[in-house]
Amino acid sequence: MTRAVEEAEFLLPERKARIDRAVANRTRTLTVVMEALCDAQNVNAVLRTCEAFGVQQVHVIEGVMKAFDRNKKISQNADKWLDVRRWERTADCLDHLAGEGFTLYATHLDDGAVPLAELSFADKVALVFGNEHAGVSPEALSRCHARYVIPMLGLVQSLNVSVAAAVSLARAVERRTVERGRHGDLSEVEARALRERFYVQAVKQRSRIARALRDR
Structure with a gap:
């Protein structure tokens, strides 16, 4: 019996069902990139949003501001359920995603921008959100x-970056459900491992559980 199966026995049926439902709606073919956000509260708020919409992996490109620190009051511990990958350089992050087959969409106010409603989400997509003051960098836009x-x-x-996300x-999620037939994929x-x-x-009071397992 694996550790996960053993500890799952300590979960209430309702909690286990909620986890199973969340995993069924998880995806790694839609992701979010946050480029050099200044406010750690915004990063935490976006993480919470990503978890709520089933986005499993999120990319954080560090900027000149203080490195991102988790704030569980804002994120509601969302980051513990996510795969948060940190990058030092924009080029490395976006080139990696492009190499993985992601279409990159950036939020940006200019004459060449299209309305959100016109974007297709039929394939793998990464949404790129820029710095609260300077927006998405020219390097990212290119x-x-x-x-x-x-x-x-x-x-x-414009909207606050967390609201825009x-x-x-x-x-x-709405368009993926229409264009792909479902969101979670x-x-x-992958689903079993997650x-x-x-x-x-999800299991708390690990010392109590460890003692119970030893006493079996």
Whole structure:
């Protein structure tokens, strides 16, 4: 019996069912890139949004600001369920994703940008969000396949980056369901491994459990 199976026995049926449902809706073919965000609270808020929409892997490109630190009050511990990959250079991150077959969409206000609603999510997609003040860097824009905007109906021109990520991911999940037939798309092997990992992470009071396992 594996450790994951042993510890799963300590989960309430409702908790186990919730984990199983979350894994069934997980994907690694939609991802988010945060480039040099200044505010760690925004990073944590985006992580929470990614977890809520089933995005398993997130990429954080470090900038000149203080390195990202988790804030569980804002993220609601979302990062513990995610694969967060850190990068030092924009080029390395985006070239890697392009090499993996991802289409790169950047949020950017210019005449060449298309409305979010016009983007296709039929294939692997990475959404690139830039610095709160400077936006997506020219280096990143040169590597992206399309630029998009979230149409504004009021007087402000843009949204907070965490809100923009939430709106973008909501649209992406909707379009993926239509264009691909479903959002969650992990293979059986990937899903099983992730379920086992989540079972272990979900179990609390590890010392009590360890004692119980030893006393069997």
